Each structure stands twice: as C-alpha cells, then as structure tokens.
Amino acid sequence: MKIKNTTLMTLTLALGLAGSVYAAEEGDIAPDFTLPSIHAEAADITLSDLRGKVVYLDFWASWCAPCLKSLPLYNDMYHRYKDQGLEVVAVNVDNPIEDGTEWLIDTPLDFLIPADPDGVVPELYEVFGMPTSYLIDTDGTVKLVHMGFRDGDMEVIEAEVQELLAAQ
Amino acid sequence: MKQLPRVLALFLAFAMISGCVEVRPWERGYLARDEMAWDSDPLESALNDHIFFSKEASSGGSSAAGGGCGCN
Amino acid sequence: MKTHYSRSLIALSTTALALPGISQGDAPPLDSTFSYKFSNYKEDDLSRTEAPFGELERYDIDVHQFQLITPWGRNMALQVDGNYESLSGASPWFTSTGLDGEPVVNLSGASGIRDRRSELAIGARYYLENGSIGGNIGYSEEDDYRARYIGLSGERHFNNDLTTIGLGFSHSADDIFPTDASLFNRVASESKQSTSLVLSVSQIINQTTTVQTALSITEQSGYLSDPYKLFDVRPDDKTQFAWSSSFRHFFVEAEAAAHVNYRLYHDDFGVSSHTLDFAWHQNLPDDWRIIPNIRYYTQSAAKFFTNIDNPFTSSDQYQSSDYRLAAFGAISGGFSVVKNWGVWTGTLTAERYVAKEKYSGYTVALPSTALVSYTRLSVGFDYTF
Secondary structure, three states: OOOOOHHHHHHHHHHHHOOOOOOOOOOOEOOOOEEOEOOOOOOOEEHHHHOOOEEEEEEEOOOOHHHHHHHHHHHHHHHHHHHHOEEEEEEEOOOOHHHHHHHHHHOOOOOEOEEOOOOHHHHHHOOOOOOEEEEEOOOOEEEEEEEOOOOOHHHHHHHHHHHHHHHO | OOOHHHHHHHHHHHHOOOOOOOOOHHHOOOOOOHHHOOOOOHHHHHHHHHHHHHHOOOOOOOOOOOOOOOOO | OOOOOOOHHHHHHHHOOOOOOOOOOOOOOOOOEEEEEEEEEEEOOOOOOOOOOOOOOOOEEEEEEEEEEEEEOOOEEEEEEEEEEEEEEOOEEEEEEOOOOOEEEEEOOOOOEEEEEEEEEEEEEEEOOOEEEEEEEEEEEEOOEEEEEEEEEEEEEEOOOOEEEEEEEEEEEEEEOOOOOOOOOOOOOEEEEEEEEEEEEEEEEEOOEEEEEEEEEEEEEEOOOOOOOOOOEOOOEEEEEEEEEEEEEEEOOOOEEEEEEEEEEEEOOOOEEEEEEEEEEEEEOOOEEEEEEEEEEEEOOOOOEOOOOOOOOOOOOOEEOOHHHOOEEEEEEEEEEEEEEOOEEEEEEEEEEEEEHHHOOOOOOOOOOOOOEEEEEEEEEEEEO
16 A cells, blocks of 8 residues: 655645645536545556546445445446546545455455545534535536435436536 | 433433534545444343343333334 | 233333434434244253142243334334243242241142233334334234233434434233133222333533433333232232433454443332443454343332231231342353345353342342343344345
C-alpha cells in the first residue's frame, strides 16, 4: 500500500484550496484533492483530472450500514452510464484502512476508490453525516448534495445523474 | 422524596457534559460497533428487566431495551 | 401466588427502536431482522429450615421471546414483539413463626401452580433528519391477569449529533381476577393503572466513549397488594423515581467494549435501592464474542414489611411479608457466547442469581426467609433478511 507523503499531499490540497474556501454546498466548486487509491497497485486519484466528466463523489466506511447497501447499487449505475461520461469516486474513510480493504474482498467494485484514513477530504467538504455524496457536473460545480441512504434514494440519484449527462 | 432536588441537580450537571471532543461523522467507526450500543441484545435486556422486576422492588430508569415482557 | 408489575415501564422499552447518539443520522434499518430467544430459569428450592411445612420447590419458568423489526417505506420502521411464558411451581403464601419462634415461610398449594402468559406488542418509529419519534401498544394475558399498555417516545440530536435528548411516556391499565377467589376469600376483581415519564441525555465523549443518563418517574394507583398472599395489604398509590447512568468504552488494542450501568431508585413504599452492573464484550477471531457480566443489587425494606404476618391486622394498616419488599442484597453473574455467520447470529447465555440478607448494603431489621436464588439458561438467534 503506497501512502502518499503527507507534505506533498498537503501542498496539493493547499493549491486546491485556493479555488474554494467553503465546504461544498450546491453551487460551489467541488474542492480539489489528491488521494492514493485503496488498491495498492492503482494510481493516485485527483479530482480535477476528471473535469469534463460527470462525477459522483461519495464518502463511505465499512462500519456504515447504509454505505454498504449503496455501493453495489452505485456499481450498477457506473456500468450503465460510464460510456456516457459518468465517473464514480467513492472515498473510503476507514481507519485502519484494512477494515475497508477486507470488506472490498467480498464486494468487487469497478469505480475509483481513494483511501483517506485521516479524514482530510471529508473535513474539507465538511461532511456532516455518513454517507454523504456529491454530484458534480462537467465544470466541477456541485449540483446535488445527498446525505444518508434510504429506500428510494437510488431512483432520485439516478434521475439527477441522467439529467446531468443529458445536459453535457 | 427529600433528596429529589439534590438528585435532580446531579442529574442535570451530569447531563450538561457537552462537546468534550469533537468527533466527526467519519470518525464514528468504533461507536458504530454492535458491542458499543446502549443495548446490544434487546431480548436479553427485556428478559432481565422482566426477571429482576419480579424478584426485586425496583423498576425503571433504563432506556432502549426493546421487547415487551411481563412479570411473574 | 404471582406478583404482577405494571407493563408501563416495559412499554417504554419497546418504543426505543433506535439507539441514541451514534448511528449515521439515526436512520431507519435497511434490512429486516427476526430474533428468537428461549430461556429457562429455575428458582432454588427452599430449605426445611426456611419452610418447615409443605412445599419446598419454587418457580420453574420457560420463556419464549420473538421480535421482528422491518423497514417500512423510506423513513419508518415497524416492530412486533411476542412473548409466551409457562410457569410451574409454588410461591410464598404467608409467613408465620416456626417451632422456635423464628420466621418461616409457607408456600402455596400442595399441587403447585401452572400458568401461561401471552403478550403481543406492535410499534412503529419515524425517522427525521435530526431525530425520531415512535409509539407502541401492547396486550398481555394470562389466567388471572390482563394488561394493556401504550408508549410514546421521541429523541433529538444536537451539537453535530454528539448529544441526544430523549423523552418517553407510557401508560398501562391492568386487571387482576385471582383464581379460586371465593374459595380462598380473595378479592374477585381489581384493577390498577401506571404512568411513567423518562427523560434521557446521551453524549459522545470521544471516538471510543459514550455516556448516558436517564431520570424516570412512575405513578401507580389502584390495587397494588398481592391477592395471593394471605395477609397482604398495601397502599393504593405508589410514586417511584429511578436515576440510571451508563458508560460505554471501546478498548481498541483489546478489541473489547466495557459496559457499566448504575441505577439509584426510591419509592414512597420506603424502598430505596442501588444497582451496579458491569459487562465486558470481548471480540475473538472468526466472529466470536464472549460477554462475562456481573451485577450487584441492594434494596432497603418497605416501611410496612414484616417477616411474620400478623393475621389480626386491621384493613387500614399496611402489611406485607412479600420477600420483594424486604431488605436484602443480590449478586448475579453470567456469561454469554455470541457467534455470527453472515446473516445469522447465535447467542448462548448462562446466569446465576443469589439474594441474601448478608449481601445487603442497607441495615436489615427484619430478614426475609423467602429470598430467592435462581439459575437461568438462554439460547437465541437473529436472522437478517
């Protein structure tokens, strides 16, 4: 598992922060970040690299039951729309990271999964509940903030995703 | 009950402990564990409340127990 | 024969589907869970010194508990609870003096008692952004007793979900119609009501520690005596207070949680009590968990407790030799083993309870000869679907 050098990451965040000071609300530019992938062999993930795509950003942990319910559904959604320009980024905040990697063994997911055990990025976004997801348009603007995951939420989220993909 | 004002004051003082440490939503992994719940086995708590009610004179005060019970 | 305690406070416990302060915004469950537990507890026989005449064997009770919790729509959860109990054995009928003038106990009925009780409760809970509200209703029935109860509770999170305040209300109405009333000159039909209020505050202290404190007040009125005890006369109203505090801490290195609970109680029958219990939840490899626990309890006697019944007391003077109103202490300890296999969880529990005059933290002016000890075994499972 490659752990990014703290100084380098802080610098990256500092540069990213120059663009937005506040927590991410609808209408704000989504704060940029660079995090290592939870998969040891995969490349680091930088949010701004995904500019031009519709990004569904989610924060999850293995101890959060609604998160675990939502992830396989997000995987299905990713497969349905990735060719239309959808990217799913699900930031894992498990500490220790092993709790997250262990859960993933039984549930393969094909989208980008950054690892943030120190919780730097949820702090940046001022996440106020688990799970919280942000639907970001092709310009990097937050279009939808969704907290929690309950019965019927998937339909609402997918409708918003379709709308954004159609608009690009 | 003579001690009621004192008990009430103690209760309120205890209840006023707030924001000792800011625990962020993504830092609640340990608190989310089954064994950290107030009541990790509701049927067991209900059964114990039931049995103790029937063998002792005290009752009440407990929270989140789940499961109805009666007494013999 | 049997002592029935109001269902009111028990009703309160069934309304609390959600556990305070911790889960992600206090959300409804996404899966259904069915739970079942079977228990047997058997009270120790009396000794010949305690009961020179008649029966020695006390209660032997089987309990079946069922629970179903299921999500309903986006914001709600439903809960159904059922209990079925069957009881056999005997219970203290009256106390008298033995051959040396010391107090002795006499158990009821040469043939013993058999009784069955069924109970059903239904509840619902609605989850909002910052809290939840719920209610339940229940009904319990046996040969000589019927209870109906209702409960309502709500809780709200504050302070970034670090603090939760809860309020609960419950009320029950019970009817008692003792068996063989005319034969034994018992009351034919009586009723009692009970109303409770509970206020609780829970607080997250840090990533591994939570505390909770709750204050409850209960008012009972109606027929509060035990119709099966020959010379039992109690006041027709009773006010009770209980203050409970709980502490939970997770030890990361040990992968174990410590639970400590303390309750202070007082009522206007004159009974005060302290309860302290401690449990250690130890996780083991392969989804096993062991939970040893210990409890200490002590109470003072009711003002009108006597260990030798006076058959000639006038009806306006209160009296009871019910051991439950005596001063005593009790120590109990148990052990549970839990194993999880995906959607199934199994639990096995053993517990031993011993009440003795010498364990009492309060002065024992009149020791009861009918204090009880028992052994309990339980087996249960949960299934999530």
